[in-house]
Amino acid sequence: NLKLWLRAGDKAEPESTTAIARQDFYTDFDGTDDFIQIEDDDSLDITGSWTCLAWIKIGSGTSGYDRIIGKQDTSSNCNYGIGLQNGDEFGAFLNDGGGFDALYYTTALDVGEWYHVAGIWDTSKLYVYIDGQLKTTSSDLSSANSSVANNGELLIGLNQTNGAENFKGQISSASVYQTALDAQTISQMAKSR
Numbered sequence: 001n002l003k004l005w006l007r008a009g010d011k012a013e014p015e016s017t018t019a020i021a022r023q024d025f026y027t028d029f030d031g032t033d034d035f036i037q038i039e040d041d042d043s044l045d046i047t048g049s050w051t052c053l054a055w056i057k058i059g060s061g062t063s064g065y066d067r068i069i070g071k072q073d074t075s076s077n078c079n080y081g082i083g084l085q086n087g088d089e090f091g092a093f094l095n096d097g098g099g100f101d102a103l104y105y106t107t108a109l110d111v112g113e114w115y116h117v118a119g120i121w122d123t124s125k126l127y128v129y130i131d132g133q134l135k136t137t138s139s140d141l142s143s144a145n146s147s148v149a150n151n152g153e154l155l156i157g158l159n160q161t162n163g164a165e166n167f168k169g170q171i172s173s174a175s176v177y178q179t180a181l182d183a184q185t186i187s188q189m190a191k192s193r
Contacts, residue, residue, distance in 0.1 A: 027157075031059060031066075031168025035158035044071060045149030049180040052082045052092065053118035053129075053189065059168035060111050062087030066167040067159035068117065069174050072152040079150050082119035083159060084109075084167070092119025092126045094141070103128055105135040116190035122180035132190030134183060 027036065038044070052069045063086060070081030070093075082092050088111070091104030103126040109115055118129040126138040156174050157167040181189075 026170045026172035029157040029167045036156040038154040049122045051120045051177040051181040054174040055172040057114050057170040062168050064165040090117050103138045120180045132187035
């Protein structure tokens with residue numbers, strides 16, 4: 001029984017990703033070889049704005065660029081996603097195959113605590129939210145980067161592009177939206193504990 005679900009292609013239905021899933025339905029990742037692979041689908045080949053979000057609880061001893069959600073192709077280019085830097089700093093990233101941009105909030109998350117995390121691309125800037133609060137915003141990246149479709153799988157808990165680094169901890173309610181959700185919606189979703 002897979003206790004984590006993906007919502008692909010939704011415009012905005014924040015009430016459907018509630019925190020009972022965070023508390024009662026999650027998947028444990030051991031940081032070694034656990035991950036979820038979702039086959040490519042047209043709804044995941046996002047070429048415009050997007051939002052990736054999840055409830056996460058990181059485990060002890062984390063390090064590296066651990067992926068929460070990422071769309072990757074067979075040449076290891078990441079299209080979009082969210083993850084950790086240094087194992088405990090949350091951020092979002094975008095790669096059009098010719099350029100890579102990432103934005104991380106460099107304050108470490110606490111081990112063993114649940115967080116609602118969201119990364120957003122609005123076709124101009126990346127935004128990073130933690131527990132419904134905007135933590136950091138990129139400069140305008142529209143001239144240097146864009147989302148492009150690829151044929152890769154959507155991976156949860158695995159970063160194939162950086163030495164197969166695996167997420168350690170728990171992930172729940174992983175979601176991908178084909179739109180940039182607004183701040184109020186993200187705040188409401190984070191409050192649904």
